[in-house]
Amino acid sequence: MPDFLLPDLGEGLTEAAILNWHVGVGDTVAVDQVVVEVETAKASVEVPVPFAGVVSALHGEPGQLLPVGSPLLSVGGFAEPGVTTSAGSGNVLIGYGTAPTTRRKRVRRVETPAPKTKTPGVISPFVRKLASDNGIDLTKVTPTGADGIIRRADVEAMLRKKPAANGKRIPLTGVRKAVADKLTTSRREIPEATVWVDVDASELVAARVALNARSDRPVSLLGLIARFAVAGLKKYPELNSRVEGDEIVLLDEIHLGFAAQTDRGLVVPVVRDAGDMSTRDLSAAIGDRAKTARDGKLAPADLTGGTFTVNNYGVFGVDGSAAIINHPEAAILGIGRIIDRPWVVDGTLGVRKVCELTLAFDHRVCDGGTAGGFLRFVADCVESPVTALGDL
Numbered sequence: 001m002p003d004f005l006l007p008d009l010g011e012g013l014t015e016a017a018i019l020n021w022h023v024g025v026g027d028t029v030a031v032d033q034v035v036v037e038v039e040t041a042k043a044s045v046e047v048p049v050p051f052a053g054v055v056s057a058l059h060g061e062p063g064q065l066l067p068v069g070s071p072l073l074s075v076g077g078f079a080e081p082g083v084t085t086s087a088g089s090g091n092v093l094i095g096y097g098t099a100p101t102t103r104r105k106r107v108r109r110v111e112t113p114a115p116k117t118k119t120p121g122v123i124s125p126f127v128r129k130l131a132s133d134n135g136i137d138l139t140k141v142t143p144t145g146a147d148g149i150i151r152r153a154d155v156e157a158m159l160r161k162k163p164a165a166n167g168k169r170i171p172l173t174g175v176r177k178a179v180a181d182k183l184t185t186s187r188r189e190i191p192e193a194t195v196w197v198d199v200d201a202s203e204l205v206a207a208r209v210a211l212n213a214r215s216d217r218p219v220s221l222l223g224l225i226a227r228f229a230v231a232g233l234k235k236y237p238e239l240n241s242r243v244e245g246d247e248i249v250l251l252d253e254i255h256l257g258f259a260a261q262t263d264r265g266l267v268v269p270v271v272r273d274a275g276d277m278s279t280r281d282l283s284a285a286i287g288d289r290a291k292t293a294r295d296g297k298l299a300p301a302d303l304t305g306g307t308f309t310v311n312n313y314g315v316f317g318v319d320g321s322a323a324i325i326n327h328p329e330a331a332i333l334g335i336g337r338i339i340d341r342p343w344v345v346d347g348t349l350g351v352r353k354v355c356e357l358t359l360a361f362d363h364r365v366c367d368g369g370t371a372g373g374f375l376r377f378v379a380d381c382v383e384s385p386v387t388a389l390g391d392l
Helices: 125-133 152-161 173-188 202-211 221-235 280-296 367-384 385-391
Strands: 003-006 016-021 036-041 044-048 055-057 065-067 071-076 192-200 241-244 247-250 256-258 260-262 265-267 310-312 330-335 337-343 348-362
Touching: 036 071, 125 152, 173 265, 192 280, 192 367, 202 221, 202 348, 202 385, 221 256, 221 280, 221 310, 221 330, 221 367, 221 385, 256 280, 260 280, 330 367, 348 367, 367 385
Parallel strands: 256 310, 310 330
Antiparallel strands: 003 071, 016 036, 016 065, 036 044, 055 071, 192 348, 241 247, 260 265, 330 348, 337 348
């Protein structure tokens, strides 16, 4: 029987966690039928099988982390004995087809009896690591897998029996692990500096109302500020860059990322070629990708390739934040909540709608003068949006 191995999901991904199976042992499957949904560090992906036949084994359980190239499921009764299929399915994953294979004889595997030893049977390195990280002695774990193999569920059963030193343990996997790794890399590699400014956003709020009054394509406040940020990047291209070795690479295109909170954690969808979009087009693209992110339908390519990120943490009711740069980008613009505050206008104290803008930047790509110039440009656009839009 052939083993269907977890395919290369692209974008440098090396592992995936099983979310749920769409088939069970004994089910009949067709070529390119979706059999499992997995979660990578980028997104959830539905995986089709390149074989037809009867499912004889599932090599993982929901929540289990598998490396690329490890057995995913086995299919029997798919072809005459002794041969393999002569062509790939062409559609293992969208954008990642199976390569055609030459017709060849199948080599029968001869099972060698396991030596009698006191060492527990652990095939998966992830199961071994899970046990090691949590101080579980594998010799005391009762195996439930075939031939005495210790499965992830066996280790987790021991964890449930073990008193938790600091409360509930939540494994870092999938999207959350990817975010944790990227943020750790950012803090470790980027010499980050932060500048911020309070701005009078009263005219911005009024401009949005006016823009949406006679249009069926509404513009969001985030869409407006994102458009100003894109204009600022054209004036200060050092912030639309990245460091590669001993070089600063100024990027030609502006691919705008924006932070989006979902049930599976924080993700950063990317609007490609944002520098070529109108205000309405950019706002619509942000809205569409935010909905797709919340629905869990973003493809891995939708979450990569950003050159600059905006983060609207004001939706959480906070004024400011020391945002972490989305490595390997050079800067991130944070937007706080818009709230009524005392504000002096032309020497007179009044109540205005005030917002705090924060820019965290890689000090290797520019100094404070450039960062301050960019932030001041965006702030001026927020305070005088009609004038700014007229020049864009």
